Amino acid sequence: MNKIIFYFIISSLVFGETKKWDAHSAYLLPQKRWEMGLFQPFRYGYSETIEYSVHPLWFFVMPNFSLKKSQSDFAGFTSASQYKIVYPTPFLNMIAKEGIMGIIAPDFQMPPMLGLSASWLMSKNMSGVDLTLKGGLDLGFAFGDLDTRSTIDLPLVYHRLGVYYNNWGFHTGLDVQKNISEKIGVLVDADLRLLPGLNGNYSLEHKLLLSWHKSENFRILTGYKFVMGEYPYGSDMRLLPYIPMYETWVPMIEFQWARKKR
Numbered sequence: 001m002n003k004i005i006f007y008f009i010i011s012s013l014v015f016g017e018t019k020k021w022d023a024h025s026a027y028l029l030p031q032k033r034w035e036m037g038l039f040q041p042f043r044y045g046y047s048e049t050i051e052y053s054v055h056p057l058w059f060f061v062m063p064n065f066s067l068k069k070s071q072s073d074f075a076g077f078t079s080a081s082q083y084k085i086v087y088p089t090p091f092l093n094m095i096a097k098e099g100i101m102g103i104i105a106p107d108f109q110m111p112p113m114l115g116l117s118a119s120w121l122m123s124k125n126m127s128g129v130d131l132t133l134k135g136g137l138d139l140g141f142a143f144g145d146l147d148t149r150s151t152i153d154l155p156l157v158y159h160r161l162g163v164y165y166n167n168w169g170f171h172t173g174l175d176v177q178k179n180i181s182e183k184i185g186v187l188v189d190a191d192l193r194l195l196p197g198l199n200g201n202y203s204l205e206h207k208l209l210l211s212w213h214k215s216e217n218f219r220i221l222t223g224y225k226f227v228m229g230e231y232p233y234g235s236d237m238r239l240l241p242y243i244p245m246y247e248t249w250v251p252m253i254e255f256q257w258a259r260k261k262r
Helices: 002-014 089-094
Strands: 033-037 042-045 050-054 064-074 077-086 113-126 129-142 168-179 184-194 202-215 218-231 234-240 252-260
Touching: none
Parallel strands: none
Antiparallel strands: 033 042, 033 252, 042 050, 050 064, 064 077, 077 113, 113 129, 129 168, 168 184, 184 202, 202 218, 218 234, 218 252
16 A cells, blocks of 8 residues: 555656647746646746746645746757756655555654756657657755665656665656647657666656647546666566556546636
């Protein structure tokens, strides 16, 4: 049960223009438009050049903030920079216990930690297909003793928290999106995370999402995420969302809403 709850929370942090709905791309939301979903962050087009987002559901146990800023076009690509900050310590100490929410052994007290990420995104429409290239640097700071035995050795989770143990890493990826009808679209991506020097130093992730647009203010998505990488116990792969107690995969269902502030 504890792994189910933990995967649910992590999925909300992962399933996660003037184009709408394209959180993964270099395009920004139109000014004063907001979007949010069950698992997606709240995004807001603050101005023509700045968009910010937060995960409101988890903000009080894992404070987080992201800002995306438009940049000058490069080689015909729309470009943007994105900066993220997260403070995971309160949540990690919540799950350092025995019982239903226990993921980390209760002997470990997680010190204050801060995660920073900077990314460069480039997007372009090619023959009706939206292509996005991205890459960046991840930094993790632990302000105190962080025991290496406190790692959470689960696919998807290990390489996101690993940056606090080796202090830095790289990420890069490719996203492809296309509307296959007036109301149906598909998104396919591939991402690589590298954590040099960590015991289990890479993770390859792939996601496929189908979306049905009822209107410009509501859509439903379904799909999966595949994770493959090296871990302290060896190589592993997993199709998510995954229910450990039944050892089976189930499709992710996501509802998203949007409006424009007057």
